[in-house]
Amino acid sequence: MDMPTKPIDLAALRVNGPRLWASLMELAQIGATDKGGVCRLTLTDLDKQGRDLVTRWAREAGMTVTIDQIGNGFMRRPGRNNSLPPIMTGSHIDTQPTGGKFDGNYGVLAGIEVVRTLNDHGIETEAPIEVAFWTNEEGSRFVPVMMGSGVFAKAFTLEHAYAATDTEGKTVKGELERIGYIGEQEPGDHPIGAYFETHIEQGPVLEDHDKTIGVVTGVLGIRWYDCVVTGMEAHAGPTPMALRRDALQVATKLMQEVVACAHRHPPHGRGTVGMVQVHPNSRNVIPGRVKFSIDLRNATDALCDAMDADIRAVAAKLAAESGLSIEITPVSHYPAQPFHPDCIAAVQQAADALGYSNMPAVSGAGHDAVYMARLAPAGMIFIPCKDGISHNEIEDAKPEHIEAGCNVLLQAMLSSARRNS
Numbered sequence: 001m002d003m004p005t006k007p008i009d010l011a012a013l014r015v016n017g018p019r020l021w022a023s024l025m026e027l028a029q030i031g032a033t034d035k036g037g038v039c040r041l042t043l044t045d046l047d048k049q050g051r052d053l054v055t056r057w058a059r060e061a062g063m064t065v066t067i068d069q070i071g072n073g074f075m076r077r078p079g080r081n082n083s084l085p086p087i088m089t090g091s092h093i094d095t096q097p098t099g100g101k102f103d104g105n106y107g108v109l110a111g112i113e114v115v116r117t118l119n120d121h122g123i124e125t126e127a128p129i130e131v132a133f134w135t136n137e138e139g140s141r142f143v144p145v146m147m148g149s150g151v152f153a154k155a156f157t158l159e160h161a162y163a164a165t166d167t168e169g170k171t172v173k174g175e176l177e178r179i180g181y182i183g184e185q186e187p188g189d190h191p192i193g194a195y196f197e198t199h200i201e202q203g204p205v206l207e208d209h210d211k212t213i214g215v216v217t218g219v220l221g222i223r224w225y226d227c228v229v230t231g232m233e234a235h236a237g238p239t240p241m242a243l244r245r246d247a248l249q250v251a252t253k254l255m256q257e258v259v260a261c262a263h264r265h266p267p268h269g270r271g272t273v274g275m276v277q278v279h280p281n282s283r284n285v286i287p288g289r290v291k292f293s294i295d296l297r298n299a300t301d302a303l304c305d306a307m308d309a310d311i312r313a314v315a316a317k318l319a320a321e322s323g324l325s326i327e328i329t330p331v332s333h334y335p336a337q338p339f340h341p342d343c344i345a346a347v348q349q350a351a352d353a354l355g356y357s358n359m360p361a362v363s364g365a366g367h368d369a370v371y372m373a374r375l376a377p378a379g380m381i382f383i384p385c386k387d388g389i390s391h392n393e394i395e396d397a398k399p400e401h402i403e404a405g406c407n408v409l410l411q412a413m414l415s416s417a418r419r420n421s
Helices: 017-027 045-060 105-120 147-152 158-163 172-179 205-209 247-263 301-322 341-354 368-372 399-419
Strands: 064-067 073-077 087-091 129-133 194-200 213-219 221-230 270-272 276-279 289-298 325-334 358-363 378-383
Touching: 017 045, 017 105, 017 399, 045 064, 045 073, 045 105, 045 129, 045 172, 073 105, 087 105, 087 368, 087 399, 105 129, 105 194, 105 399, 147 158, 147 368, 158 172, 194 341, 194 368, 194 399, 205 213, 205 358, 213 341, 213 399, 221 247, 221 301, 247 270, 247 276, 247 289, 247 301, 289 301, 301 325, 341 358, 341 378, 341 399, 358 378, 368 378, 378 399
Parallel strands: 087 129, 087 194, 194 378, 213 358
Antiparallel strands: 064 073, 073 129, 213 378, 221 289, 221 325, 270 289, 276 289
């Protein structure tokens, strides 16, 4: 006579951390660099090898794999009610030219580990579970960045993405066909019940606060501008200081104000000048023209608007005082993306229940979750990375943090699956 089986305590469920770590290290061998990082650019032969390995692991875990027309992959574990939209997690497996082992890769393999853990314990979810990998998140070979999820969310068209070329003139469509990852499903023709993404923070805040989990409330809005200050070139020797129209001196005052503007809009204000061009760029000529970039970020569109008004007012004041022309031209605009309260709460409650130290966090970088949040309730989980370094071959994370983030993902997805059943 069969003994009744004891119900499984889902709250006590934990992932296999060493197995997840081993998977990360195995994937990192594809495109491994001498400095310990990874170079696996999107839609290259190495990317194909990475995709082949990840989809093989998915099939070995009993998942079906669907590829859409932009090469996004959806690895599905069925639920009791397959008419329900899936609870999805994922990220990307393409890297920067000097990338690390964890950026993106962690989010995909953490999802597979969630499925492996459910399989280990024979747990059937009401809704299906899916793990996604998105094409060309990094944007290092083809523009735009976050291409696959952007096409999926109809932020831009499939035709626009297909036509993008790399430095050798190769197209996205041609490379998808070449590596065999151009599927039949129309991007976006794929329901999502909720979306979670776990990721290294790519910044120093969690490490600085000695916290294990970042409960991500949203992604900062971004405003990019080109600024041109126009003065007059003149000889550095014969021209008295009082009679100069020095574009660089005015430009540097405005550059400092970009940083000051961020401090005036705390706690999530960001202000950066990363690119400067000085004309004529000669040792003994007073600069007559300076062009530089301005990058402003904050947690809401209203705060981004306030920073925009702030820096324009400062520029107008400097122009009036100096008599020089200052032109500020917007070049790109990414709206702030708050995450869904239910998903934020699921992550917070999971971290608390698991006993992990945690804090609210915002993402200053873009992620595929930004586009998914336009389509379904979405949230993110951050873990620390050493010294906040990412997009670098020395990018590193602790195995215990990798495991912790995946445990939070597991519990948040189970919570969401129950809520959406």
